Amino acid sequence: MAAGDYAILVGIAKYADASTFCDLQGPLNDVALMTAWLTAADGGNVPAANITTIVSPPVVPPGTDPDSFRPVMEDFKRAYRKLVTDPQGHFIRRIGRLYLYFSGHGFCERKSLTPQATLYAANATREFPDNIFGTHYALDAKDKALFSEIVLIMDCCRDAEVNRPVEVPAISQAGSSAAGDTKLFCAYATSKGGKAQERPIAERGNRVHGLLTHAFLKAMKEARPDAGMAISGSALKRHLLETWNTLCGDTPAPMPEIPAPTGTDIQFPSQNLGILQGFEIADYPGTPTVMEVLDSAKHSLARCDLQPPPGASTVTWNGNGPSNLAFDGRAFSLQLQPSFYKYVLSGGLSREGLFAVEVQGGLNVKL
Amino acid sequence: MSNSDILLTVLAADQASEVFVIDGQFKVLARGIQSVELRIPPGIYRAKVRVGNMQGEKLFSVEPSEPGNHKLVQLDAIEFSSPIPLERTSTTHEYRQQALRDEMRVAPVPTVNLGTGAGLVIFLRDPSTLYSNLDAASLESYAKNFRGFLLSDWDGQNCHALDEIGMLDASHGYLMLSATVNPGAYALSRPSDNTERLSLPLVVPDNWSLQVFVTMDPAGHNALLLRANFNDAAMAFERPNAVFSPSRPDLNVLELARDALARGHNIIGDRSMEQLLAGKVENPMMGIFAAHLLLLDKNPNLSLAETVVANTATLIGADYPDLLALSWKLNYSKYVRTKEGQAELDAVPLLGRLKYPPLLQLSWHYLMQAYRSAPDEATFDAELRRLSGRLISSSVWLCWTSFPTPVPKLDAILPERESLLMTAGAEAQPDALAILGPRLNIVVRKTKDWFTKTLKEFLTARKGARPPEGVNSQAKVGGDTGEETVGIMLAAEVFQLLVQSVDWAAVVKYLKTRNLAKVSLNMLSPLQRRLLLSLKAAREQFEEDGNISEDSLARWLAASDIPSGALLDNLKFLGRYAKDIVEVISHSNRPS
Numbered sequence: 001m002a003a004g005d006y007a008i009l010v011g012i013a014k015y016a017d018a019s020t021f022c023d024l025q026g027p028l029n030d031v032a033l034m035t036a037w038l039t040a041a042d043g044g045n046v047p048a049a050n051i052t053t054i055v056s057p058p059v060v061p062p063g064t065d066p067d068s069f070r071p072v073m074e075d076f077k078r079a080y081r082k083l084v085t086d087p088q089g090h091f092i093r094r095i096g097r098l099y100l101y102f103s104g105h106g107f108c109e110r111k112s113l114t115p116q117a118t119l120y121a122a123n124a125t126r127e128f129p130d131n132i133f134g135t136h137y138a139l140d141a142k143d144k145a146l147f148s149e150i151v152l153i154m155d156c157c158r159d160a161e162v163n164r165p166v167e168v169p170a171i172s173q174a175g176s177s178a179a180g181d182t183k184l185f186c187a188y189a190t191s192k193g194g195k196a197q198e199r200p201i202a203e204r205g206n207r208v209h210g211l212l213t214h215a216f217l218k219a220m221k222e223a224r225p226d227a228g229m230a231i232s233g234s235a236l237k238r239h240l241l242e243t244w245n246t247l248c249g250d251t252p253a254p255m256p257e258i259p260a261p262t263g264t265d266i267q268f269p270s271q272n273l274g275i276l277q278g279f280e281i282a283d284y285p286g287t288p289t290v291m292e293v294l295d296s297a298k299h300s301l302a303r304c305d306l307q308p309p310p311g312a313s314t315v316t317w318n319g320n321g322p323s324n325l326a327f328d329g330r331a332f333s334l335q336l337q338p339s340f341y342k343y344v345l346s347g348g349l350s351r352e353g354l355f356a357v358e359v360q361g362g363l364n365v366k367l
Numbered sequence: 368m369s370n371s372d373i374l375l376t377v378l379a380a381d382q383a384s385e386v387f388v389i390d391g392q393f394k395v396l397a398r399g400i401q402s403v404e405l406r407i408p409p410g411i412y413r414a415k416v417r418v419g420n421m422q423g424e425k426l427f428s429v430e431p432s433e434p435g436n437h438k439l440v441q442l443d444a445i446e447f448s449s450p451i452p453l454e455r456t457s458t459t460h461e462y463r464q465q466a467l468r469d470e471m472r473v474a475p476v477p478t479v480n481l482g483t484g485a486g487l488v489i490f491l492r493d494p495s496t497l498y499s500n501l502d503a504a505s506l507e508s509y510a511k512n513f514r515g516f517l518l519s520d521w522d523g524q525n526c527h528a529l530d531e532i533g534m535l536d537a538s539h540g541y542l543m544l545s546a547t548v549n550p551g552a553y554a555l556s557r558p559s560d561n562t563e564r565l566s567l568p569l570v571v572p573d574n575w576s577l578q579v580f581v582t583m584d585p586a587g588h589n590a591l592l593l594r595a596n597f598n599d600a601a602m603a604f605e606r607p608n609a610v611f612s613p614s615r616p617d618l619n620v621l622e623l624a625r626d627a628l629a630r631g632h633n634i635i636g637d638r639s640m641e642q643l644l645a646g647k648v649e650n651p652m653m654g655i656f657a658a659h660l661l662l663l664d665k666n667p668n669l670s671l672a673e674t675v676v677a678n679t680a681t682l683i684g685a686d687y688p689d690l691l692a693l694s695w696k697l698n699y700s701k702y703v704r705t706k707e708g709q710a711e712l713d714a715v716p717l718l719g720r721l722k723y724p725p726l727l728q729l730s731w732h733y734l735m736q737a738y739r740s741a742p743d744e745a746t747f748d749a750e751l752r753r754l755s756g757r758l759i760s761s762s763v764w765l766c767w768t769s770f771p772t773p774v775p776k777l778d779a780i781l782p783e784r785e786s787l788l789m790t791a792g793a794e795a796q797p798d799a800l801a802i803l804g805p806r807l808n809i810v811v812r813k814t815k816d817w818f819t820k821t822l823k824e825f826l827t828a829r830k831g832a833r834p835p836e837g838v839n840s841q842a843k844v845g846g847d848t849g850e851e852t853v854g855i856m857l858a859a860e861v862f863q864l865l866v867q868s869v870d871w872a873a874v875v876k877y878l879k880t881r882n883l884a885k886v887s888l889n890m891l892s893p894l895q896r897r898l899l900l901s902l903k904a905a906r907e908q909f910e911e912d913g914n915i916s917e918d919s920l921a922r923w924l925a926a927s928d929i930p931s932g933a934l935l936d937n938l939k940f941l942g943r944y945a946k947d948i949v950e951v952i953s954h955s956n957r958p959s
Contacts, residue, residue, distance in 0.1 A: 016879075066879050110728075127896050128879045165897050167904050168922055193629070193762065224392070235392075242393040245422075296391020296411040298428075339391040340411040340426055354411055354426040 004096025005046045006147070007038050008079050010119060010132060011055040012104035016066035017125035025208035026198035027103035030155060031055050033209065034101050037217050042271055044099065052079045056122060069122035076132045077169050084146045091144055097266075098147040102134045103210050106156025108192055109166055115259045117154040117188050118166040133166045135186070140169075142182045142262075149266050152186040155210035158257075160193040185233040185266045187212060187240070187258045194254040203361055212256050215240055215247055222360055224337045225270035232265035239338060243358040275338060277357045278364035280331045281306075281349070289348035291367065296340045304332070306348075331364065343367060372406040373429050374437045379416045380444035382620055387415040416442045418623060449622045450580040450601045452492070453615075477607075479532050482549030486576030486607045487569060489529065489555060491516070491595060493540035493583040505591060510537035512583055512593040515558025518544070521568055521723055522750050523554065523769055540583070547607075552688075552723035555579065556769050557595045564769040565759070567597050568724045572683035575651070576607045598762040601625060602726065604651045604683065617650050624656040628729065629762040633660040640671065654679030658693045659729050662700060669701050688725035691717050692733040699736070714741035724751060728765050731758070735928040747930040755929035756894030756937055768893060858934045859924055862905070863915055865938060869945045871903040877948055894929065895937050895944075902941065 011027030031053055038044035038051055054071045086092055105120040107129070116135035124130045138152035189196035189212040200206045201214050216236075223239040225231045231239075237258040244255050281289075284306070291304040303316045309329045314322035325332055336357045344352040345367060355365040379386050379401050386403050388396045390412055397403040409431045415424045423445040429438050477486060491513060501509055516529035533544030550573040556566040571577045580601040586594035601622060612618075627633060640657055654675050661672040676693050685694070695717050714737035725731055738747055757767040878891075878899070891899070901923040905915050924934065 067876050123879070125879050127891065128875050128900060130900070164893070165900050165904075165923070167900070168919060192631075226392075238393040238395075242389060294411075297408070298410055338393070340413060342411055342428060354428060356413065356426060 002045045002097065003047055003050075004094055005044065005099070006050040006083055006094070006096065007034075007044070007046055007052070007099035007101065008076065008083065009034055009038075009051065009053045009055075009099075009101040010071060010076060010103070010134075011053070012071060012119060012122050013056040014060050014069065014122060015105070015120065016064070016069040016123050020126040021105045021120055021124065024104060024198060026155075026210045026213075028055055028058075029204075029207045030103040030210050030213040031101070033204070033213060033217060034099075034153075037220065038099060042269060043220065045269070046099070052083070054079060066125060067123045071132075072121040072123050073130055073132050073167055073169070076137075080137055080169075084141065084144075091146060093145055093147075095148050097149040097151060098141055099151045099153070100134060100138050100141075101153045101155075102132065103155040103213060106154065106196070107131070107159040107164060109164075110160040110193075112192075115186065115188060115192070115257055116166070117156060117158050119154070119156050129164055131167050133168060136166065136168055138184065138186065142184050145182050147182065149183045150185070151266065152184070153212065153216060154187070155189045155196060155212040157196045158188060158190050158192050158194055181263065183233075183261065183263045183266045185236075185258075185261050187216060187237075187256055189256055190254040191257040194257075197253040199251070211248065211253050215244065215256070218247070218359065219243075220268060221271045221273045222275055222338060223270060224274075224339070225272050227267060229270055229272060230267035231270040232267055233261040234265050236268060237261075243338065246356075246358040246362050273360075274335050275357050275360045275362075276333050277336050277362075278331060278333050279343075279367055280364045281367045282330070283349070284308075284329055285348040286329070287348035290346045292344045292346070293334070293336075294342040294344070298342065301341070302334065304334070306332070371431060372408050373431075373433045374404065375407050375412075375429060375440065376402060376404045376437070377414045377440045377442065378402045379418075379442045381416075381418050381623065384442075384623075385417040386442070387417075389413040389415065414440050414442055416445060418445050418447045421445050421447045447623070447626075448494075448599075450492070450494075450582040450596070450599060451603070451618055451622060452580075453618055453622070477545045477547045478534070479544060479546035481527070481532075481546045482551075483547055484573055485548050485550040485571040486605075487518075487544070487546050487548045487553065487571055488576055488578040488605075489518070489533065489542075489544045489581075490579065491529075491542040491581045491583055493593060495540070495585075497590070497593075498538060498540040501591075506537055509591050509593075510535065512591075513537060513542040516542070516595070517554075517556045517564070519554050519556065521552035521554045521566075521570075522754075523566075529555075550574075554769070555581075557597060565597055566767050566769045567600060568726055568765055569602075570688060570723050570726055572604075572651075572687055574607065575683060576605045576609070578603045578605055597764065597766055600764060602652060602764075604649075606649070617653060621650065621653050621656065624653065624660060625763055628656055628659055628663075628727070631663065633663050649682060651679050651682045654682070655689045655693070655727070655730075658697070659727065662693070662696055667700060669697065672697055673701075686720050686722075688721060688723050688734075689727055689730040691721055692725055692730035692737070695737040696733040699740075714738060718747060721748060721751070724754060724765055726765060727763055728758075729763070731765050732928055735930075738930055747932065752930050752933045752936075755933045756892045758928075759893050858931050858938060859920060861935060861938045861942075862902070862920065862924060865942055865945070866902055866905040866909050866915060869902070869906070869942075869949065871899065871906040871945070874945050874948050875899055875903050891944075892937070894933070895941060898934075898937055898941055 009031045011031035013024045013027045015021035015023070035051060035053060036043075038046045039048050054075050057070065060069065083098075084091055102117075102119045105124075106117050107120070108115075108117050116133075118131040118133040118135065121130040121132055134152060134154050138150050141147055141150050189210060196210060196212065198208050198210045201209050204214065219236055219239050220231075223231050223236060226235040237260075240256060240258060245252065279291075286308045288308070288311075289306045291306060292300060293302040293304070295301045299318075301318055304325055304327075305314050305316075305322070306325075306327050307313045309327070313325040313327035313332065315325040315334065316322045325334075338357050338359075340354065340356050342352060342354050343365070349367075351367075353367070375388065377386050377388055382401050384401055385398065386401065387398045388403055388405065388407075390396055390407075391410065396407065396412075397405045407429060409429050411426065411428050413424055413426050415422060423442060425440065425442060427438075427440050481487075493512075498506065498509055513535050514528075514530045517526045518529055518532070519526040529544055530542060532546070533542055535542045548571055550571055553569040553571065554566040555569055556564040559565065567579075569577055569579060580603075581595050581597065582599065583593035584596045586592045603618060603621060640661070658672045658675045658679070661667050661669075661675070672693075676690060676697060680687070680690050680694075683690070685691070695714060717737055718734075718741060721734065725734065754767055757769075759766055759768055905919065905923060908919060909915055
């Protein structure tokens with residue numbers, strides 16, 4: 001249990017100015033999903049008591065005064081202050097990780113040269129865009145070395161605005177000499193000026209989620225670990241960016257922006273499940289056929305002996321004995337790490353090709 | 368690298384493509400513009416190409432036995448989107464290409480005479496095929512998308528309805544204007560569903576025609592509702608009467624350069640840039656984009672940028688607003704690097720020559736840098752200062768909400784104030800600025816002290832930054848309100864005094880409620896709304912801590928690229944505005 005880890009999660013789905021900020025279906029689902037991952041033993045492993053969620057109420061009565069819409073900036077600030085200060089108001093410095101998560105509508109300052117985003121608060125209107133400046137809080141925690149690691153995830157748009165202020169909270173500016181040792185990982189749903197997307201996700205029961213949230217948690221399962229059973233922030237970034245287009249499928253979405261992690265990489269727990277990649281042979285001749293799989297370094301990885309049903313097909317992983325392979329005369333699947341591969345068919349068919357394995361649920365490889 | 372490594376060359380089809388090579392761990396091994404070359408071990412890799420907002424990719428295998436130990440990977444050209452009906456763009460369907468070409472070929476023949484010496488072509492088009500299957504009633508509804516556009520002088524004077532002077536053909540999804548105009552600055556403004564109209568500057572030099580291309584994009588759940596996409600507007604210069612060619616190669620690169628500018632980094636390599644700029648096609652817009660892109664580089668090729676600006680100036684004149692901005696920035700960059708060119712750093716003559724807004728936001732930013740660096744005799748054109756408070760975000764072009772006409776009086780903004788005051792037996796609330804009067808005088812005196820300091824002292828004292836060596840001009844801490852020279856220091860003092868005097872949270876809450884209830888239309892400018900929120904946040908800090916930190920104050924005041932005179936004008940306005948609102952709130956809360 002990561003007893004020293006904490007999280008504040010914000011999901012805003014309903015806004016006072018509905019004509020400017022349409023209702024969102026994703027944020028509450030996103031916060032629930034993040035909470036489940038954070039508390040899972042093979043996820044963040046954060047004690048439930050250390051997680052604060054600040055979300056829109058399921059129902060807002062008609063005629064509600066605009067400033068009575070919640071959450072607002074003060075709600076977050078209160079939770080943050082409660083977490084980082086003692087009853088006397090002094091800052092507490094913890095050895096642990098702080099997760100700051102935001103889902104909703106957002107924007108960033110056009111002038112800013114460093115990546116940033118802020119979430120519109122529920123009481124924001126087009127003219128008066130109250131907001132929760134997520135990046136500022138993450139940087140504040142880093143500057144003061146309030147935690148040894150900080151993870152900021154902002155699943156919101158980053159419309160680049162002029163004459164639209166981010167709300168800098170009134171927090172003492174005093175930093176800490178330990179700030180340089182604090183690790184920081186930030187992920188923004190889109191690049192500066194871009195629009196984030198939410199959509200129904202088939203593998204999550206068609207519930208609507210922000211794409212970044214979905215991709216981030218999916219990567220925790222599927223991405224290839226690069227340090228034992230952990231995946232570094234840099235490897236996570238590579239995985240998210242390289243698999244993004246495949247994950248989005250036929251409906252493209254702007255790429256997330258994940259700045260280079262500062263300091264030493266943060267390590268995330270990886271479930272290392274790999275990907276069950278489907279293969280199809282439309283013209284299987286009905287005779288024994290062999291498919292050899294080579295990894296990206298051209299080393300032989302596996303050999304599939306495909307027998308016409310009801311014959312027993314097998315797969316032999318390099319250095320191991322054969323095991324059963326479910327082949328119905330047209331399709332079969334192999335558990336592979338995300339990477340690039342080459343297949344070579346021989347026997348009943350003779351051809352070869354390259355393929356990429358990127359995300360669970362991607363397209364089958366047509367052999 | 369080992370002896371068995373193979374030399375890999377990845378080549379993209381477009382000059383302005385970004386190219387990447389990625390390995391099986393998804394690591395980016397190399398990136399470059401149009402091509403990359405590197406040595407890699409045999410294996411399986413992915414090559415990616417990005418052009419504008421589109422990208423393509425290709426898996427490839429590098430064998431140990433590559434002939435000559437060299438592997439060449441050529442990437443196909445990919446389509447990108449552009450409001451210009453260019454060949455090989457995703458927004459131009461091939462079967463419509465001929466019709467568009469025909470229309471654009473007609474365009475150079477001006478049909479409207481609004482002046483002499485220059486030309487203006489505006490082409491609004493729907494890149495979809497939405498209009499092709501509409502019945503008469505739907506087509507009429509669809510045609511409304513093209514109504515309400517205004518062409519005016521840049522300051523909002525001399526308006527013309529675009530659909531009245533141009534050619535609207537809803538059945539083919541476009542509105543086009545081709546006019547002769549006097550050289551000068553104009554604005555194209557977009558109809559809006561609220562009181563604010565968005566405007567783009569159109570600065571037309573002598574003996575050139577400015578061509579403006581805007582797509583009409585979906586604007587909501589109603590499929591027939593479109594909105595002009597000013598963010599992605601394209602502009603190009605053309606000699607008057609020249610024939611538009613959708614296959615002109617420099618227009619493709621121009622569009623990619625615009626996209627690069629929107630992304631904030633140069634994706635056109637020096638070699639390609641030199642080839643482009645050495646081309647025989649006269650393309651002043653490419654010159655402006657190229658100079659901006661070069662200056663975005665970490666180590667900019669200043670001599671090339673200088674040549675580009677000089678060459679472009681011979682085409683459209685050195686006083687073109689974007690070139691004035693670029694000239695100053697170039698000299699500044701050169702000075703920082705070489706410590707030469709101090710004389711050119713003086714922004715006073717530059718600002719004196721600035722009569723119109725620039726086309727690009729980045730040019731505006733450089734002009735503001737110049738202004739802030741100038742000694743205190745520098746002034747900023749009053750109309751430009753007024754405009755500065757209305758700037759809003761767009762991708763690359765300067766863009767503002769149009770001036771309300773006529774400029775609203777306070778009573779128009781708060782119409783119920785009069786009736787409330789009459790019915791409630793008004794007791795006039797003290798004017799925040801009136802209370803501050805005596806203190807303001809002190810502030811003015813204090814501020815004038817600042818004027819006696821040198822720029823060096825000012826920067827050292829206030830910013831911890833060092834001015835360029837040898838600069839010893841009088842400190843520029845202010846702007847010009849037209850009556851007296853004022854400064855950022857004065858604005859800072861007024862800001863703090865306003866924070867201490869008014870419950871800004873109550874003011875914002877009141878205005879927000881009114882806006883949402885649509886009781887009246889909000890006529891505050893974007894800058895005034897921003898300042899209101901800054902005052903509210905500062906008030907919160909003041910109530911919590913009893914003071915306002917210098918860091919916060921600097922951040923609130925520096926958040927906009929505007930002259931300090933404009934900042935002060937708007938703070939004064941808000942002071943008076945808040946006083947009236949406080950009156951209304953207090954009367955509203957009084958038991959009847």
